[in-house]
Amino acid sequence: MTQIWNHRRRLERTLQRIGEGTLTLGFIGGSITDARPRHNWPEPVIAWFSEVFPQVTLKVENAAIGATGSDLAVFRAERDLIDRGADLVFVEYAVNDYGEPQEKRGRTREGLIRQLLAGEGRDVVLTYTYMQEMYEAMMNGEVPDSIAELEQLGVHYGLGSIWMGRYALDEVQKGRMRWQEWLPDGLHPTQRGSLSYAHSVIKFLERELVERQAEPARDEPGAELRAEPETESGYGSGSDLRAKPEFELGTQPESESGLNYGSDNGLNNGSTPGSSTWNRPDPLNPNNWERVEHVPFENMKWQGPWVIRRWVNLEWIDRVLETAAVGAKLSFEFEGRGLALGFDFGKASSEFKYRLDGGEWKISSRDRPSWVGDEGWFRLLVIADDLTEGPHEIEIEVIHGSAESCTGTDFRLAFAGVIK
Known part of the structure; x- marks a missing residue:
């Protein structure tokens, strides 16, 4: 099985806001994430936050717009996410940027990420959905270029990621969901497919916001990277596996759990995105659209x-x-x-x-x-x-x-x- 969950730096700002009693969730992407249908994957994720943290006042800023990419997002992020106080932002552009030239989408995606991490910063999670053009690569155990390039950015900036499309395809291969239940029109999931995407995100959040808090921080002396075998509820009962290394572009190491704890790119300085002492690394592409x-x-x-x-x-x-x-x-x-x-x-x-x-x-x-x-x-x-x-x-x-x-x-x- 290829990696579905990549846990990197902790969601420190999210945890801080939960402790303070007010949390603002942000979403940005295309039609698969757009709030207007009211059945897309953010809805069950929002419901999970309400259920697990009932004491928290939850605010939602879903800035996703159908048929738009990360190029438009760099001109919208300040107005629609940053100025509205988003603490945790899910970014979904693996599909909508797919047809863009590699150089252009590299510039726009990194520009968006750097905007979100600038100043006091916020927690950012990358999410990867599915389109039919990804089918051949995924069935051959490879990573589509659009996703592999986002993973490069995830590693560089220490951002967690969730391969939602891989999770859903696994459900189809296991017989848990029919293809037409996942993608009735070939691209846009409705209730069942969106719930599958949401389940993959919820499992990531359970690990980050509930289970992982019992472990020492990765940047604390003596901390170990741990991955647990998956159970029906998503995670194991405590048996520890040494974390697998980051997958190379185009391939991924096999993992029993679908979990990955990756490199922080040398950023273990005792701080995280969202903290006042965290310094962003230099950009991978100096022509990115941050400014x-x-x-x-x-x-x-x-x-x-x-x-x-x-x-x-x-x-x-x-x-x-x-x-x-x-x-x-x-x-x-x-x-x-x-x-x-x-x-x-x-x-x-x-x-x-x-x-x-x-x-x-x-x-x-x-x-x-x-x-x-x-x-x-x-x-x-x-x-x-x-x-x-x-x-x-x-x-x-x-x-x-x-x-x-x-x-x-x-x-x-x-x-x-x-x-x-």
Whole structure:
């Protein structure tokens, strides 16, 4: 069996908040984690916290949005998780980042993790769900690249991780769950599949927040790494096994329990993420997207009928800069090495032509899948991520798209995000 649970640094901030009587859970990811269906895996996990810690006032900030990736998340984390006081954040992007280039998703994922760990920090747990493109690798006992790359970050930053997709696939292979009960549409679990994902998370939390507290901290002198054989309830009765080493990218060591206690990457300095004395390691990718900022609408210039409007259609967007006029123009200056634009997007959205620093004009061409409506998709378009660090200017002109699926000219800019 490949590793499902990877226990690294303790969830110190979570334990502290439980002791204080108030805990805020945070979730960020795609549609598999999105709160709106009300049957996804965070729901049983939230219920477990309420059951096991009834004395704690539990707050939930589920910032997951379907059809979005970690690139959009770096521009949302401060507003939707950090400023709302999330103490424990579950990150789920193995699936939604799958189709992105390796270099890009490496930059965005590490940027998100570094944002969450900055300052006073918080506990972060990586969770890996499933898509059919992972099937062949998993059936061959390998780790899909999208997951292996996240594990690299988990090891580097000492973050625990849970391979929920592996846990669910094991249930199918053991005959506990039918495939169609797990993934009725091939990707999105409903009640039974989401419960399987939740069970894997709950077992991780039982170990971290209940059983592991009876053991000495890993950074205390004489502390040992221990893994217990799995029982029906998830963990064993006390027989100790020496922990297996971290799995190599693409392979994992076999483990009777599916548990792994991995390297802290030399971070055993007596402190943990979420404590004031913990220092983040240097980034694996120096071009990560940790440092981002927004360009205020008030700093932009435009020609034509534009309006800054409070946005009531999507709770994730405070305001939009809006026009529906073909030929309307927009420009603004920014300082950094990259630029990304966030939109309320759909079939009725416009396209636009743009140029940077007076260069060649380019035309946006965004797909409009059958499932998308006229609006309502919080969508990111990366304009550039490899500019020379410094001042730049972008010019934009609204046009009607040439694709048949483009049915309107709504230009609804949620933000202009600068990558530093």
